[in-house]
Amino acid sequence: xxxxxxxxxxxxxxxxxxxxxxxxxxxxxxxxxxxxxxxxxxxxxxxxxxxxxxxxxxxxxxxxxxxxxxxxxxxxxxxxxxxxxxxxxxxxxxxxxxxxxxxxxxxxxxxxxxxxxxxxxxxxxxxxxxxxxxxxxxxxxxxxxxxxxxxxxxxxxxxxxxxxxxxxxxxxxxxxxxxxxxxxxxxxxxxxxxxxxxxxxxxxxxxxxxxxxxxxxxxxxxxxxxxxxxxxxxxxxxxxxxxxxxxxxxxxxxxxxxxxxxxxxxxxxxxxxxxxxxxxxxxxxxxxxxxxxxxxxxxxxxxxxxxxxxxxxxxxxxxxxxxxxxxxxxxxxxxxxxxxxxxxxxxxxxxxxxxxxxxxxxxxxxxxxxxxxxxxxxxxxxxxxxxxxxxxxxx
Amino acid sequence: xxxxxxxxxxxxxxxxxxxxxxxxxxxxxxxxxxxxxxxxxxxxxxxxxxxxxxxxxxxxxxxxxxxxxxxxxxxxxxxxxxxxxxxxxxxxxxxxxxxx
Numbered sequence: 001x002x003x004x005x006x007x008x009x010x011x012x013x014x015x016x017x018x019x020x021x022x023x024x025x026x027x028x029x030x031x032x033x034x035x036x037x038x039x040x041x042x043x044x045x046x047x048x049x050x051x052x053x054x055x056x057x058x059x060x061x062x063x064x065x066x067x068x069x070x071x072x073x074x075x076x077x078x079x080x081x082x083x084x085x086x087x088x089x090x091x092x093x094x095x096x097x098x099x100x101x102x103x104x105x106x107x108x109x110x111x112x113x114x115x116x117x118x119x120x121x122x123x124x125x126x127x128x129x130x131x132x133x134x135x136x137x138x139x140x141x142x143x144x145x146x147x148x149x150x151x152x153x154x155x156x157x158x159x160x161x162x163x164x165x166x167x168x169x170x171x172x173x174x175x176x177x178x179x180x181x182x183x184x185x186x187x188x189x190x191x192x193x194x195x196x197x198x199x200x201x202x203x204x205x206x207x208x209x210x211x212x213x214x215x216x217x218x219x220x221x222x223x224x225x226x227x228x229x230x231x232x233x234x235x236x237x238x239x240x241x242x243x244x245x246x247x248x249x250x251x252x253x254x255x256x257x258x259x260x261x262x263x264x265x266x267x268x269x270x271x272x273x274x275x276x277x278x279x280x281x282x283x284x285x286x287x288x289x290x291x292x293x294x295x296x297x298x299x300x301x302x303x304x305x306x307x308x309x310x311x312x313x314x315x316x317x318x319x320x321x322x323x324x325x326x327x328x329x330x331x332x333x334x335x336x337x338x339x340x341x342x343x344x345x346x347x348x349x350x351x352x353x354x355x356x357x358x359x360x361x362x363x364x365x366x367x368x369x370x371x372x373x374x375x376x377x378x379x380x381x382x383x384x385x386x387x388x389x390x391x392x393x394x395x
Numbered sequence: 396x397x398x399x400x401x402x403x404x405x406x407x408x409x410x411x412x413x414x415x416x417x418x419x420x421x422x423x424x425x426x427x428x429x430x431x432x433x434x435x436x437x438x439x440x441x442x443x444x445x446x447x448x449x450x451x452x453x454x455x456x457x458x459x460x461x462x463x464x465x466x467x468x469x470x471x472x473x474x475x476x477x478x479x480x481x482x483x484x485x486x487x488x489x490x491x492x493x494x495x
Binding site: 374375377381382383384385386388389390 | 409410411412413414415455457458464493494495
């Protein structure tokens with residue numbers, strides 16, 4: 001069985017259960033981000049049972065389900081938690097592809113020697129994810145079928161689809177699950193093609209003639225012809241440091257102190273010895289399950305002092321929405337330490353004596369001075385070597 | 396570039412920049428087909444890289460009143476991606492490399 005798909009439905013809501021497991025089983029409602037229309041973004045099956053639907057206004061939810069618990073989205077925390085999950089899955093197989101948050105694929109090729117059966121492998125995979133997140137897995141010969149199987153599986157279980165039953169399994173599934181343009185799906189449904197079995201029963205040429213390339217692709221998926229491969233995550237070399245503040249603080253100075261500490265700690269690590277970085281990402285977890293993040297790309301690879309200086313400058317007008325609890329610094333793009341030729345201060349015309357002396361010494365040693373300056377000769381010339389020349393430097 | 400210090404130009408001390416470097420170019424029907432690997436890659440010295448495409452070509456004919464300069468330049472894309480500029484000197488019939 002080559003590919004496993006793992007999904008965590010209602011991922012953003014499940015994340016909140018990591019901190020508050022007592023909320024498990026209650027009707028949870030994910031609200032829209034602050035400063036936007038207050039509607040339901042997602043809800044758990046317990047809330048769906050009480051009539052809550054995504055897109056509904058929050059005041060409607062309060063009337064319909066007074067016991068509903070509202071959770072604010074926290075994309076930084078979600079991304080960090082998903083990354084942690086992916087890293088733990090990478091201990092199982094190096095070939096892990098990240099899908100949207102809460103979904104990933106694992107290439108099971110070559111893992112037969114570790115597990116007696118694919119199901120045993122999937123059980124091991126699921127154990128790497130906290131049970132409170134209610135993960136589920138699907139195993140199939142292709143990525144698309146594996147994802148469909150995971151969506152059909154129950155929480156904490158695996159659904160295995162053998163190669164000879166792929167078409168049969170897909171036949172009853174809705175066309176809305178196809179990974180194609182939603183407009184094409186709407187057109188299919190209008191023409192009465194509601195299940196994948198309906199599509200598979202048509203000739204491929206008819207699907208292509210009616211829906212173009214997308215139609216052909218849909219027909220192939222519905223017939224179990226899935227050649228999508230698992231693309232392993234490419235992780236650029238990076239260093240991550242995190243600090244929990246002794247007490248939540250809104251002070252910018254406190255935040256900068258924490259960041260300075262993190263930068264120094266990161267540059268004290270062997271991976272960063274004699275190296276600079278091109279990019280820094282700052283994640284700040286704020287009280288009440290909120291977060292703030294900033295990405296800084298440096299014009300030139302920067303060392304510890306320069307990074308602190310840049311961050312200080314860029315955060316001088318920072319106003320956090322609440323008290324910061326934890327700071328995470330992610331340094332990306334590690335390169336060898338570079339030096340830059342600075343302008344020599346003694347090149348100023350008023351202080352020519354030291355340079356004259358240096359030139360004299362060089363001439364005595366090498367016969368002529370190796371110091372030159374670039375001069376324009378005929379910058380307009382069509383002959384490249386006529387445009388610029390080097391001339392002996394004589395201050 | 397350093398600011399002009401006001402020193403008078405002394406032509407005997409001038410060293411032209413970007414002089415052409417002679418290269419042996421493999422040709423097919425009079426067109427460049429392969430160029431040698433740059434000198435910097437000592438371990439691969441002597442090997443050649445095929446030219447994937449000629450991106451641009453142009454000619455110059457100048458200074459006819461003294462030593463005539465007649466060149467046909469080619470900006471070529473090599474098989475592994477980079478661009479190089481080479482020219483055929485019409486006077487000597489030899490190939491050179493020079494950034495333009």
